Amino acid sequence: MPRILLHIGAHKTATSYMQKKLALNVDLLARRGFHYDPLETFRKGFTLLLNEETTRENDYVKLLNGKAKSMSLLISEENIMGVPGDLPREHKYYIRARQRLARTAELFHTATPEIFLSLREYAGFAVSMYSEYIRHQKYLPFAEYRAIFEASNFSWLSVIDDIYAAVPGAKLTLWDFADFRNFEKQVFQSMLGFDPDIFENPVGPVRESFSEVAIRAIEVLSGALKHDEVKKLVNPIARNLPKGDQYPAFDPMDAEAKASLKARYKADLAAIAAKYPAVTFIGNRP
Template sequence: MAKAAPVHPKRVLLLVGAHKTASTHLQRAIAAQKDVLRELGIGVLEPNDVRRFLAPLSYLLRDYGWRRELTHLAVASAGAVCGFAPETLVVMDENILGATEPRMLWSDDGRFYPWGPGRTARTAELFPRSEISVGLALRDLGTFLPSAYGEAIRNGALRTWEGWLGGIDPTGLRWSPTAKALSDAVAPAPLTVWRFEDYPQIAPVVLDRLLGENAAARIPLPPEPQRVGLSADAIGAVRRHLEAGGDPGDRGALERAMRQHPRGPDAPGFRPFNSATLEWLTEAYRQDVDAIAALPRTTVLAP
């Protein structure tokens, strides 16, 4: 007897980040309530699930186009990981957009995640019978870029702030081209956007909007940040290591810097911008969010 085809989810929600926007906090809150969400027909794929199962299939789709076979495998993999055939599938991984390495984070024309829209669209294509929606969080560049820099050296080679920027003018970077390209890539799927700065107040609204009414009542939020960034003193220790000719691949140097200079109330994060630049970036961010709110099929959530 032939094996029955896997049941496609009716809806697929792609939570694609961005990095350093409390994405881990939101992901862990949702993942912690998998059993509760299962009662509602909602299945959850955490970042490691996405990286082990869906990402390789999306790469094969890009390179070989085996659409029928790969969509079958994607749906079957999602059902196997969830342990049931979900009516709604939540796919959570900011690495769908890219990474905090410069070549993945921005393009020469000032657009964030230049490959992100295509990567998101291919992930959506793995579920051709499902209604797709996408969730995206943004952050003021004055704090996003230093935080992304810290994340980059935690996950890759050590480098200075200037070395990480690689000569790019951070004041020329914008979110709105990325949001437009993402919306166009997944059309006609709706795009829901929120600001990191609003997240502490708006998290219940985000949950209800994306997962359905009263979802927030079923998903208590952890009280603390889930991935604390590096302190300015730790960044300074990394710089001294590199300027002294230290190996950029020495992970021990970073671990020692983090251990000796932990982030805390008296040890603030890295702040490379002066007050005038911060004000300029904040105003540019406000205009950028207004431009995103005017995009078709796009909703910007507010407190």
């Protein structure tokens, strides 16, 4: 029976890598009974609908629903839950995740989607989301961003609550981003039901991460140039000042803050496991 599979992120948990890997193997997936559209195609045809108040089907959604009658529909789109700009603008990550997920399920005529989500410890997640935010939006000092993050009291347990409130019949599979490289095969196998060793693998970095000096360069340029001018320079700066031995990674959290957030993350994972025993954890279960 065809399945509806939603890989909804989270952001900064190897989603770009997974999407690139799936895109490289579209023909193989089709032969195995899965329809997958690369992110750019799906985002253009579907994700913008989540910003509207209507649940109308456009031609692209009708096409996908037609495919879903005979093939499993595999979707990988972290923006289904929201975007990195949610925190600075609305003071909460994924503030409309419940509505957006419910709308997604309605548009694909399913009450029982299989949802896949990677979680990440809070310090690393906040720093990476900040980096993603300034990649696209006007520069904001990390100290200001961190203050908003801390005030939001962000919790993965609340995200899971929203998922089940939106789609009570969902089958949810989780894994820790820190474990992804060790359990990548199990993640894909859980999604697809076959050994992913037959996949072609992406080559090279999918997206550059920021070094400390790259962030400082962006900060300086933001004080001298217009936002549109800085935005054009962000990716070249990241490529030419990559994190590594020469340029240490952007790491603005002190050890005490990291330890506190790590403890909170561990407690929240245990709370998720206790509250939702039907959730599948890939890798090291809390």
